[in-house]
Amino acid sequence: MTKLQLLSSLGLGRNCFIRISWGGFRTISSSTAALTAKMSTECYTFGPYKIDPKEVFYSSPLSYAMVNLRPVVPGNVLVCPRREVKRFVDLTVDETSDLWQTAQRVGGGLECHHKASSLTFTIQDGPQSGQTVPHVHIHILPRREGDFERNDEIYDAIDVKEKEMQETLDLDKERKDRSPEEMSREADEYRSLFL
Amino acid sequence: MTKLQLLSSLGLGRNCFIRISWGGFRTISSSTAALTAKMSTECYTFGPYKIDPKEVFYSSPLSYAMVNLRPVVPGNVLVCPRREVKRFVDLTVDETSDLWQTAQRVGGGLECHHKASSLTFTIQDGPQSGQTVPHVHIHILPRREGDFERNDEIYDAIDVKEKEMQETLDLDKERKDRSPEEMSREADEYRSLFL
Structure with a gap:
């Protein structure tokens, strides 16, 4: 029996296997605290906006992943290049590779964590495709x-949230969304998945 | 004035610059014919289905791009790993990098060719996200x-086409879509963009 078969027999799917292969069965809390402290000193920008590092739960040399102001479904997150780049074609080879390896790892971990069975990955690349923040x-x-009555309704929800996100990131407007504390707690939870 | 600024002053955008940097100003027809002949000897599969190499217009060591049976908009194509892989998380690091570098190049070329101004990139990863062909x-x-009244309507169209594609690829069903000749002509046209 392979390690994967063994895990499957224990009721753990493919994506859960990935998490275990990264984190093992060690105690996570102290490591998470250390990582949180380290990441809190980093600077993350999202187009013209500065992102609170407490809302970032994963980072790689060229990319980072953050929780969402108004998630469409549990585990709905964003993965971005660290460098401010408006269009996908403008990423370097290394940035493209790093960005999608990050998305692969983050997607696998969150699918398992939220006991989901599929993932939607989308880039709205340019304003005519629904992109609001130029990053x-x-x-x-x-x-x-059955999370949405019709599968494509999720994209309508993404479009609505994308516009709301831009408005809310605008510092001139009052924030009426999830509190920074709530988002920070979610980021802490996710951060521990990728140790 | 940089090369890009020069091209911009001639009315050629960023993506067009990419095409020129690949293909230069040489005569394309003979190169396209040679490439078409070379690619026609290759084998491409899409899940359980065999793909006619005449419908493939770009290939890299680990990925390929093909025209669509029923494109939602002009230039709507698919980029796939050569290896049959059901879920995105199962791609190797090299496959992930190659796949998205291919998508970046193909997207940039087709956006320019079709005089578009943005791109939508989507992976429906798993059946619960609308994936019908397990590849x-x-x-x-x-x-x-303004190509769609509401931006997210394009995803509804993708979902419809995804189901139709699965049905049409099923060899037991009669093909009532675009003819192989029509798709082959489109692939020839696109192939010349990436020489």
Whole structure:
């Protein structure tokens, strides 16, 4: 029996295997605290906006992943290049590779964590495709049977949230969304998945 | 004045610059014929289905791009890993990098060719996200102002086409879509963009 078969027999799917292969069975809390402290000193921008590092739960040399102001489904997050790049075609080879390896890892971890069974990955690349913040970002959405009556309704929801996100990131407007504390707690939870 | 500024002053955008940097100003027809002949000897599968190499217009060591049976918008194509892989998380690091570098190049070329101004990139990763053919594939759609009344309607169209594609690829069903000749002509046209 392979390690994967063993995990499957324990009721753990393919994506859960990935998490275990990264994190093992060690105690996570102290590591998470250390990582949170380290990441809190980093600077993350999202187009013209500065992102609170407490809302970032994963980072790689060229990319980072953050929780969402108004998630469409549980685990709906964004993965972005660290460098401010408006269009996908403008990413370097290394940035493209790093961005999608990050998305692959983050998607796999969150699908498992939220007990979902599929994922939607979307880039709205340019204003005519629905992009509102001019900084490349991948929407990742864990999916499960019947989460939307019609599958494509999720994209309508993404479009609405994309516009709301831009408005809310505008510092001139009052923030009426999830509190920074709530988002920070979610980021802490996700951060521990990728140790 | 930089080369890009010069091209911009001639009315050629960023993506067009990419094409020129690949293809230069040489005569394309003989090169296209040679490439078409070379690619026609290759084998491409899409899940359980065999793809006619005449419908493939770009290939890299680990990925390929093909025209669509029923494109949602002009230039709507699919980019797939050569290896049959059901879920995105199952791609190797090299496959992930190659797939998205292919998508970046193909998207940039087709956006320019179709005089579009944005792109939609989507992976429906798993059946609960709308995937019908169990082989990772990126939908690429060149976008322009007002192509859909509401931006997210394009995803509804993708979902419809995805189901139709599965049905049509089923060899037990009669093909009532675009003819192989029509698709082959489109692939020839696109092939010349990436020489």
